[in-house]
Amino acid sequence: MGIKISEGRKKEIILGFYQLSKVNGLENTSIAKIGKHLGMPPSLVMHYFPTREILISNLISYILQQMLLIYQPMLKELETQNYADPHTFVDRLFSRDWNLLLDDGVFYSCYSLIFRNKRIKDEYRVLHEKLREYLKDILDRDENLTGKDTELLSEQIFVVVEGAYYYLSMFDDPEVYEQKVTIFKNQVYDLLRKYEVQHL
Amino acid sequence: MGIKISEGRKKEIILGFYQLSKVNGLENTSIAKIGKHLGMPPSLVMHYFPTREILISNLISYILQQMLLIYQPMLKELETQNYADPHTFVDRLFSRDWNLLLDDGVFYSCYSLIFRNKRIKDEYRVLHEKLREYLKDILDRDENLTGKDTELLSEQIFVVVEGAYYYLSMFDDPEVYEQKVTIFKNQVYDLLRKYEVQHL
DNA sequence: TATAATATTGAATGGGTGTTCAATTTATGA
DNA sequence: TCATAAATTGAACACCCATTCAATATTATA
Numbered sequence: 001m002g003i004k005i006s007e008g009r010k011k012e013i014i015l016g017f018y019q020l021s022k023v024n025g026l027e028n029t030s031i032a033k034i035g036k037h038l039g040m041p042p043s044l045v046m047h048y049f050p051t052r053e054i055l056i057s058n059l060i061s062y063i064l065q066q067m068l069l070i071y072q073p074m075l076k077e078l079e080t081q082n083y084a085d086p087h088t089f090v091d092r093l094f095s096r097d098w099n100l101l102l103d104d105g106v107f108y109s110c111y112s113l114i115f116r117n118k119r120i121k122d123e124y125r126v127l128h129e130k131l132r133e134y135l136k137d138i139l140d141r142d143e144n145l146t147g148k149d150t151e152l153l154s155e156q157i158f159v160v161v162e163g164a165y166y167y168l169s170m171f172d173d174p175e176v177y178e179q180k181v182t183i184f185k186n187q188v189y190d191l192l193r194k195y196e197v198q199h200l
Numbered sequence: 201m202g203i204k205i206s207e208g209r210k211k212e213i214i215l216g217f218y219q220l221s222k223v224n225g226l227e228n229t230s231i232a233k234i235g236k237h238l239g240m241p242p243s244l245v246m247h248y249f250p251t252r253e254i255l256i257s258n259l260i261s262y263i264l265q266q267m268l269l270i271y272q273p274m275l276k277e278l279e280t281q282n283y284a285d286p287h288t289f290v291d292r293l294f295s296r297d298w299n300l301l302l303d304d305g306v307f308y309s310c311y312s313l314i315f316r317n318k319r320i321k322d323e324y325r326v327l328h329e330k331l332r333e334y335l336k337d338i339l340d341r342d343e344n345l346t347g348k349d350t351e352l353l354s355e356q357i358f359v360v361v362e363g364a365y366y367y368l369s370m371f372d373d374p375e376v377y378e379q380k381v382t383i384f385k386n387q388v389y390d391l392l393r394k395y396e397v398q399h400l
Numbered sequence: 401t402a403t404a405a406t407a408t409t410g411a412a413t414g415g416g417t418g419t420t421c422a423a424t425t426t427a428t429g430a
Numbered sequence: 431t432c433a434t435a436a437a438t439t440g441a442a443c444a445c446c447c448a449t450t451c452a453a454t455a456t457t458a459t460a
Contacts, residue, residue: 005407005457025316027227030447041409042448052448105315112312114370115305116225125370155380156387163363170314170325180355187356190394205427205437230417241439243420252418 010048012038014062017055018106026109031055060110060120064127066102071134084138086145090188093161094181104169132158144196153195157188210248212238214262217255218306226309231255260310260320264327266302271334284338286345290388293361294381304369332358344396353395357388 016038020029031052035042049055074092078084114121135154139145145153164184171177216238220229231252235242249255274292278284314321332354339350364384371377 009407025313031449032447041411043410043450044408046449047407050449103315105312108308108312108315111366112305112308113225115303115308121370121372128367128370152383155383159363159367159384159387160359161363162366163359163361166311166362166366167328167359170321170328172321183352183355184359187359194390209437232416232418241441242418243440244438246419247437250419 006048009044010058013045013048013055014058017059018062018103021059021106021109022103026056026059026106056110056113057120059106060113060123063102063107063110064123067107067127068130069101070098071131074138075134078138078141083141086135086138086142086192087189089135089138090157090161090185090192094164094185104165108169128158148195153191156191160184160188160191206248209244210258213245213248213255214258217259218262218303221259221306221309222303226256226259226306256310256313257320260313260323263302263307263310264323267307267327268330269301270298271331274338275334278338278341283341286335286338286342286392287389289335289338290357290361290385290392294364294385304365308369328358348395353391356391360384360388360391 013034016034017029020033020037024033031045032042035045038045045055049058070092074084074089110120111124114124132151132154135157136150139148139150139153161184164181168177168180168184171180213234216234217229220233220237224233231245232242235245238245245255249258270292274284274289310320311324314324332351335354335357336350339345339348339353345353361384364381368377368380368384371380
């Protein structure tokens with residue numbers, strides 16, 4: 001059972017780290033603060049994560065894992081029914097459910113670390129390639145797209161999605177936000193349509 | 201001349217801050233380190249920037265200003281000739297000259313602050329809106345696009361550009377990088393073409 | 401129950417942090 | 431030249447940081 005306690009503690013610490021980072025920022029969240037937040041001495045935190053770097057590395061793994069969770073229901077549907085509607089998938093990508101699972105501030109703080117840490121960069125890249133493969137799987141099951149370069153299409157769709165997330169984060173006004181979401185969603189629909197039309 | 205010394209010092213400090221952040225990261229660059237780097241006591245740094253927050257705020261203004269510089273030659277051309285080729289503009293957006301003027305690591309570190317600081321968020325938004333207006337100006341001068349929704353088009357072009365920057369930062373292999381750049385550049389060209397074709 | 405492994409504590413370390421302040425040097429303007 | 435203002439210095443502050451370590455408590459194993 002020792003291992004279970006250990007794993008539980010680790011999860012607890014990472015989650016505490018994440019929650020405090022959400023409020024105060026990654027750079028202002030110290031090991032001492034995490035300890036206080038969880039009611040344990042900082043030395044216990046360091047017992048499970050020997051250095052701060054390791055702690056951050058684990059936080060990033062957690063975050064990227066959370067990102068994958070957003071696609072989970074869609075992928076389940078894909079497996080059971082052997083089909084998933086690309087448009088529904090795109091809708092989900094643009095939905096705000098996202099924010100419930102993953103805080104943008106923490107996410108981009110961690111992202112900015114890729115420029116000075118190769119391992120983090122690789123982890124981010126692998127995740128993003130995985131996301132594109134998922135979408136490709138969905139597109140491949142769509143009969144309107146058979147024989148099309150779905151790899152290219154999923155690359156083009158995701159670049160719009162990621163650019164949209166980046167840009168939309170700057171807007172607080174819900175009305176403006178929604179208006180812009182619509183624009184980018186349509187942009188993705190246009191991409192899908194373009195490929196579908198060529199099929200006829 | 202007092203004012204000139206003051207302004208010179210301020211620029212010097214911001215630049216030192218930027219350079220150290222490039223190497224060590226924004227979060228690891230302290231006022232003491234900046235002072236040491238520039239051969240001055242930390243108290244002098246704080247004489248010109250009373251708090252660290254103000255210092256960061258000024259660094260961000262500098263960074264966004266640098267970002268505008270990339271567009272300067274293009275905008276000059278627009279003024280003198282009253283025309284600029286949209287495709288050339290897009291090429292410039294995807295060129296690597298960018299990195300000489302602005303480090304991506306520092307840029308995204310600062311970007312991640314928008315989620316906890318409204319003023320920074322507003323400054324980023326204004327900058328991005330400005331960029332889109334510049335592109336709109338260029339598109340408006342193109343006769344192939346007269347009467348078209350150039351505001352929408354520039355919005356759609358930039359979302360691809362920004363998504364591309366975000367995604368491409370994860371790739372070190374120059375070959376893969378170039379291959380992906382080509383994809384996204386073509387994606388933008390397709391957008392332009394789509395609008396141009398509708399015109400005929 | 402005895403032993404070994406794991407979990408947890410609390411105190412201590414040295415070093416870095418942003419910031420303050422009074423004193424001093426240098427430049428400016430009358 | 432003299433007074434005033436600006437620039438610069440260096441020491442000091444309390445605080446927070448990641449990390450270490452030895453001691454203790456709990457749990458697992460035999």
